[in-house]
Amino acid sequence: xxxxxxxxxxxxxxxxxxxxxxxxxxxxxxxxxxxxxxxxxxxxxxxxxxxxxxxxxxxxxxxxxxxxxxxxxxxxxxxxxxxxxxxxxxxxxxxxxxxxxxxxxxxxxxxxxxxxxxxxxxxxxxxxxxxxxxxxxxxxxxxxxxxxxxxxxxxxxxxxxxxxxxxxxxxxxxxxxxxxxxxxxxxxxxxxxxxxxxxxxxxxxxxxxxxxxxxxxxxxxxxxxxxxxxxxxxxxxxxxxxxxxxxxxxxxxxxxxxxxxxxxxxxxxxxxxxxxxxxxxxxxxxxxxxxxxxxxxxxxxxxxxxxxxxxxxxxxxxxxxxxxxxxxxxxxxxxxxxxxxxxxxxxxxxxxxxxxxxxxxxxxxxxxxxxxxxxxxxxxxxxxxxxxxxxxxxxxxxxxxxxxxxxxxxxxxxxxxxxxxxxxxxxxxxxxxxxxxxxxxxxxxxxxxxxxxxxxxxxxxxxxxxxxxxxxxxxxxxxxxxxxxxxxxxxxxxxxxxxxxxxxxxxxxxxxxxxxxxxxxxxxxxxxxxxxxxxxxxxxxxxxxxxxxxxxxxxxxxxxxxxxxxxxxxxxxxxxxxxxxxxxxxxxxxxxxxx
Amino acid sequence: xxxxxxxxxxxxxxxxxxxxxxxxxxxxxxxxxxxxxxxxxxxxxxxxxxxxxxxxxxxxxxxxxxxxxxxxxxxxxxxxxxxxxxxxxxxxxxxxxxxxxxxxxxxx
Numbered sequence: 001x002x003x004x005x006x007x008x009x010x011x012x013x014x015x016x017x018x019x020x021x022x023x024x025x026x027x028x029x030x031x032x033x034x035x036x037x038x039x040x041x042x043x044x045x046x047x048x049x050x051x052x053x054x055x056x057x058x059x060x061x062x063x064x065x066x067x068x069x070x071x072x073x074x075x076x077x078x079x080x081x082x083x084x085x086x087x088x089x090x091x092x093x094x095x096x097x098x099x100x101x102x103x104x105x106x107x108x109x110x111x112x113x114x115x116x117x118x119x120x121x122x123x124x125x126x127x128x129x130x131x132x133x134x135x136x137x138x139x140x141x142x143x144x145x146x147x148x149x150x151x152x153x154x155x156x157x158x159x160x161x162x163x164x165x166x167x168x169x170x171x172x173x174x175x176x177x178x179x180x181x182x183x184x185x186x187x188x189x190x191x192x193x194x195x196x197x198x199x200x201x202x203x204x205x206x207x208x209x210x211x212x213x214x215x216x217x218x219x220x221x222x223x224x225x226x227x228x229x230x231x232x233x234x235x236x237x238x239x240x241x242x243x244x245x246x247x248x249x250x251x252x253x254x255x256x257x258x259x260x261x262x263x264x265x266x267x268x269x270x271x272x273x274x275x276x277x278x279x280x281x282x283x284x285x286x287x288x289x290x291x292x293x294x295x296x297x298x299x300x301x302x303x304x305x306x307x308x309x310x311x312x313x314x315x316x317x318x319x320x321x322x323x324x325x326x327x328x329x330x331x332x333x334x335x336x337x338x339x340x341x342x343x344x345x346x347x348x349x350x351x352x353x354x355x356x357x358x359x360x361x362x363x364x365x366x367x368x369x370x371x372x373x374x375x376x377x378x379x380x381x382x383x384x385x386x387x388x389x390x391x392x393x394x395x396x397x398x399x400x401x402x403x404x405x406x407x408x409x410x411x412x413x414x415x416x417x418x419x420x421x422x423x424x425x426x427x428x429x430x431x432x433x434x435x436x437x438x439x440x441x442x443x444x445x446x447x448x449x450x451x452x453x454x455x456x457x458x459x460x461x462x463x464x465x466x467x468x469x470x471x472x473x474x475x476x477x478x479x480x481x482x483x484x485x486x487x488x489x490x491x492x493x494x495x496x497x498x499x500x501x502x503x504x505x506x507x508x509x510x511x512x513x514x515x516x517x518x519x520x521x522x523x524x525x526x527x528x529x530x531x532x533x534x535x536x537x538x539x540x541x542x543x544x545x546x547x548x549x550x551x552x553x554x555x556x557x558x559x560x561x562x563x564x565x566x567x568x569x570x571x572x573x574x575x576x577x578x579x580x581x582x583x584x585x586x587x588x589x590x591x592x593x594x595x
Numbered sequence: 596x597x598x599x600x601x602x603x604x605x606x607x608x609x610x611x612x613x614x615x616x617x618x619x620x621x622x623x624x625x626x627x628x629x630x631x632x633x634x635x636x637x638x639x640x641x642x643x644x645x646x647x648x649x650x651x652x653x654x655x656x657x658x659x660x661x662x663x664x665x666x667x668x669x670x671x672x673x674x675x676x677x678x679x680x681x682x683x684x685x686x687x688x689x690x691x692x693x694x695x696x697x698x699x700x701x702x703x
Contacts, residue, residue: 116663123694125670126629126683131620132652132664139656157665161682 025232028076028148028184031069032062034251038236039227043208048175048185050205052196053212058223058244059188060085061094062212063150065248066186068099071109076147079111079140079183083156087112097248111140117160124163130170134177141181149178149185158199172204196228207231213239222363222397225251241363250367263287268380268415271310272303274483275442278459278468284440285464286379287413289406291434293420294444298455299476300419301325303444304382305334305341306481307417311380312344319378320352321369323388327352338479351376362393362401370408381409385419386434399434406437439463444474447495454496457483473499597654600634600647610644613637614674620667621653625684629668632685640697670695 026045029036036042043049043066051059067078082090090112091101104110113136141149154171161167178185187205189197196202202209209228216222225242227235242251267282276283284290292300308318322330330352331342344350353372357365373381389398402418409416418434435441440462446453455474459467472483473495487494487502494502617633619626630649637645652659652667662671662680672679672695681694692698 113660115665117665122666122669123681123690124683125681125690125694126632126686127625128666128668128683129625130665131667132618132659132669133666135620135652135656135667136659136664139659161666 027233028070029074030066031073032065032249032251034240034242035062035225035249038225038240038251039208039230040234040236043184043186044230044233045184046179046182047207048178048187048205049208049210050187050189050197050202051210051212052189052191052202054191054214057212057214058242058249059190059212060090060152061097061244062210062249063152063186063188064090064094064099065097067110067148067150068094068101068104068248070148071104077109077144078148078150079113079137079144079146080150080152081113081115081137081140081154082152083115083117084153085114086116087114090114097246099248108144111144111146113137113140117156122160124161128163128166130167130174134174138181141183147183149183150188151185152188153190154187155189155197155199155201164199168204171201175204208233212242222361222393241366243363243367245364245367245371264413269310269314270303271306271308272481272483274472275457275481278470278472278483279440279462280465280467284415284417286415287410288415288439288463289410289437290415290417290440290442291420291438292417292442292444293422293435295422295446298444298446299474299481300421300444301330301384302334302337302339302476302481303442304384304417304419305330305339308350308380308382309334309339309341309344309480311378311415312341312347312349316349316380317376317378318344318350318380318382319373319376320350321372321381321383322352322354323357323383323385325384326354330354337476337481351378357389357392360392362389362397365389365392366401366405369405373409373412373414379414381414381416383416383418385421387419387421399437402434403437406434435461440467447493449494450496450498452496454499456486456493456495597651598649600630600649601645611675613641613645613672614648615645616648616650616662616671616673618650618652618659618662618664618667618669618671621651626651626668628686629670629684632688632691633670636685636688636691640692 027039027042028045029042030039051062053059064080067080070076070078080090085093094101101110101112105112115133115136137149140146154174157167157171158164175185175187187201189199189201191211192198192200196209196211206229208230211226211228213224213226214222215224223242223244224239226239227237240251242249264286266286267276267279267284268286269276269283270279292303294300304320308320311318320330325333327345331345334341341350345352351372353368360368369383386402389401392398393401406416418438420434441460442457443460444455444457447456455476456471457474458471459469461467471486471493473486475482475484484499487499615633615637617630619629630647633647637647650658652664658664662669666682668684669680669682670685670691679694679696681691683690685691689698
């Protein structure tokens with residue numbers, strides 16, 4: 001059997017006309033969470049729908065919820081014909097879901113008719129028909145004015161009648177009769193060997209077939225629902241996980257319809273001022289999804305706690321899903337780094353949900369989280385750590401579940417922070433799988449060096465903000481988280497004591513340089529003084545000489561005249577040339593004065 | 596056509612009373628046929644100690660729930676106990692007698 005999701009291809013007219021035609025197909029909303037979304041509005045109105053699957057898959061419950069929602073939400077009375085369970089059992093079984101069948105019966109909205117065929121094969125002594133059932137059903141429908149009818153599970157009749165040819169033709173007549181009555185019917189059937197139902201009644205119910213399944217993978221069971229066919233209507237063709245929760249069935253579409261979340265440009269603080277700065281100032285976008293991945297003991301939970309702390313400080317509500325620690329442990333551990341979460345718990349702003357993910361299946365987990373979040377209505381949600389969910393299902397299942405979770409939280413405008421324990425070198429890991437779903441991905445890891453491990457943090461990605469590309473050292477102090485610059489030098493990135501040593505070294509190097517400078521300045525000053533003293537000495541010497549020379553000069557002019565006179569006298573005495581002798585004397589005088 | 600059909604002979608009380616109920620739907624040929632067959636059988640085998648109550652489910656459909664009636668016609672042996680139920684138009688006499696335990700079950 002193949003699904004016929006569209007009739008546009010084999011009918012004339014434009015696609016728009018085809019869509020309009022489809023839209024006109026009357027549907028009866030089931031009121032079951034998610035099922036109307038998957039079926040595009042509900043089951044075909046006034047026609048029978050077959051719901052089939054193996055034992056324990058939730059057929060009876062789905063059928064019952066269809067009736068109850070009809071009564072409660074759509075004012076459509078119903079008739080439930082049960083061929084297996086007694087009415088009392090049925091009433092008791094669904095009471096836990098808050099379905100008070102006795103009240104609906106008393107109010108005249110519901111008829112439960114138990115058709116017992118436990119007597120085994122009936123002796124057939126000639127021709128017969130199922131008019132008894134028709135009349136009984138007709139009377140019940142008339143009694144409450146039923147619009148919805150459930151036959152659960154009509155195939156049981158094959159155990160009561162040996163003349164199956166007659167039974168088959170009577171069943172065919174029954175389904176036709178139900179259509180004529182205009183009731184929307186749900187007929188359940190147990191899955192057979194290679195057929196949808198044990199006795200092939202899908203042959204007679206061809207308008208809409210819903211298949212339920214109940215699979216166990218790795219000790220975890222998941223219920224799934226699929227619309228096998230829906231004549232004349234578009235419908236989702238996937239297998240949709242569904243849950244039987246405290247208030248009935250929830251079908252969970254795999255993806256949110258069209259990713260039409262409203263986005264906020266408002267920022268929410270991470271609780272660490274320096275980290276806010278790294279994210280371009282202000283922190284995460286409200287309603288965004290944050291992944292903090294890192295190896296063991298890197299402070300992921302502390303980061304998450306500080307995030308919650310910041311939210312509660314602003315007066316917002318935060319919800320902390322812890323899969324590894326109890327509330328008491330978290331409160332104690334966070335108090336040791338100066339984060340007092342206890343005050344917020346007391347103030348009703350912070351709620352812890354601590355459970356092992358393996359306690360529930362994946363779907364139940366998703367459902368539980370949705371329920372808690374819907375009930376508490378927080379603005380901030382922490383899941384610590386999502387990697388624990390890996391133990392619950394396969395990578396594909398966990399990724400799909402987280403995708404739905406992210407969609408749900410985004411749709412509610414909740415800022416969520418998931419932590420993930422990463423074991424490097426393992427690509428098939430939830431942390432890495434979820435990385436494409438999240439808006440901001442912070443990585444914390446430890447660096448080994450100098451005989452110690454130090455934590456470092458970096459922003460691997462952050463959609464829509466100018467985030468820092470720097471590695472920061474991540475310190476857990478008595479006042480919470482602090483981020484410090486790492487030392488990047490010729491020896492690479494230094495953290496911890498190496499960074500401190502480097503900083504100290506830099507500081508001491510600076511001091512020495514200052515000292516050196518001062519020394520040089522003093523030396524220079526001294527040199528200047530000595531130079532100045534020397535210059536002064538030279539000047540003094542010069543001046544002395546100049547003085548002597550000056551005096552000599554003044555004395556020398558008279559002497560020359562004397563000596564010239566003497567020489568002239570001598571010349572005259574020796575009869576020498578007067579000019580020559582005069583010049584010789586003058587030359588010698590000058591030589592003496594120059595020294 | 597709800598009715599009570601009694602034996603042509605008066606009930607003496609000497610023999611165990613058979614109390615039978617036949618569920619039918621209106622005056623359909625199958626229903627009339629069944630009633631005729633039943634009456635003939637009772638006269639043959641239970642004369643003087645039987646009583647048949649005919650219930651027409653078209654007239655009183657709510658009575659169908661009491662004896663858990665699905666098929667029409669259905670014959671219910673109310674007395675003697677235990678309660679037995681056979682369906683069909685009672686045209687196969689041997690099967691009716693076996694069903695009512697007026698004949699032993701045939702050896703398989």
